[in-house]
Amino acid sequence: MRQAEVTRNTLETRITARVNLDGTGQSSLNSGIGFLDHMLDQIARHGLIDLVVQCEGDLHIDGHHTVEDIGITLGQAFAKAVGDKKGIRRYGHAYVPLDEALSRVVVDFSGRPGLHMDVKFTAGMIGQLDTQLVFEFFQGFVNHAGVTLHIDNLKGVNAHHQCETIFKAFARALRAALELDPRQAGVIPSTKGSL
Numbered sequence: 001m002r003q004a005e006v007t008r009n010t011l012e013t014r015i016t017a018r019v020n021l022d023g024t025g026q027s028s029l030n031s032g033i034g035f036l037d038h039m040l041d042q043i044a045r046h047g048l049i050d051l052v053v054q055c056e057g058d059l060h061i062d063g064h065h066t067v068e069d070i071g072i073t074l075g076q077a078f079a080k081a082v083g084d085k086k087g088i089r090r091y092g093h094a095y096v097p098l099d100e101a102l103s104r105v106v107v108d109f110s111g112r113p114g115l116h117m118d119v120k121f122t123a124g125m126i127g128q129l130d131t132q133l134v135f136e137f138f139q140g141f142v143n144h145a146g147v148t149l150h151i152d153n154l155k156g157v158n159a160h161h162q163c164e165t166i167f168k169a170f171a172r173a174l175r176a177a178l179e180l181d182p183r184q185a186g187v188i189p190s191t192k193g194s195l
Contacts, residue, residue, distance in 0.1 A: 002178075004080035008073045012065035013057040017073040021081050021178050023050025031055045031070055033063055035127035035160075036137075039167040040070075046096075046171035047178075067133040071140025078145045082178060085109055090189040092176030096169040101156035103165035107149050107173045111195040114148040115139050119166065123159035131159060134166070 002021040009015075027044035029037040032055060044051040053074070057066030082088065093106040103119075115138055121131035142149045151170070156162035181189075188195055 002081045002083065004077045006073050006077040006080065008069060008076070010065075010069065013055060013069040015053070015055045015057075015069055015073045017054075017070070017077045018050075018052040019074070019077045019081050020050035021078075023048060025049065027051045027053075029053050032057055032059050032066060033128050035129040035163075036063075036067060036070070039129075039163060042164065042167040043171045043174070046168050047175045049171070049174065063128065063130055063133055064136065067129070068136040068140045071137035072144050075141040075144030075146075078141075078147075082109065084188065085111075085195045086188050087180045087185050088189060089177055089179050089181045089184075090195070092173035092178070094169040094172030094176065096165045096172060098161045098165045098168070099158070101158065101161035101165045102154045103156075103162070103169045104152045104154060105150065105166065105169035105173045107147055107170075107177050109146070109177055109195065110148050111146045112148055113142045113144075113146055115142045115151075116149070117151040119151060119153040119162065121153075121159045121162055122157060126159050126163055129163075131163070134163060138170075 005018045007016045025045040025048050029040050095104045153162050
């Protein structure tokens, strides 16, 4: 099984993240930000990734360090769990609707970090999550997972729905990209021979 655990301790946050890429969607989440836990649960359930995130962050300041550092730690855990990427499909994409909202996410486990995010949230806060920090979460993830990630919210009026479609589509895209391809067993999916 492709599993990893990463601990990140700084003066701002103390985080432990565990992932099982071949899981069933089970999660145990405690970021200190309820709506972020709800979004992380989407990654687990819709990506069929078992996910544990425990974080003690400096929320008395704001959520920035917590959200960004969870993205960093999860990115490190995913990179460790996926290993040399032999046999994976590499690319994944998904469109996910939720009522009036619709988002598209495309991911490439390329080894090259890159984030393009076109999202205009209709509210600045969703519960205790500052919507500006959604970008910081994904930037931390791509930098440390070594993936190229395109996120587009195509429609949406309700910020909760916008954000939830993004995370659900991210989960589905991850699931597709990380799936083992029986026709490419043991093969790195690149003409370069490495990713």
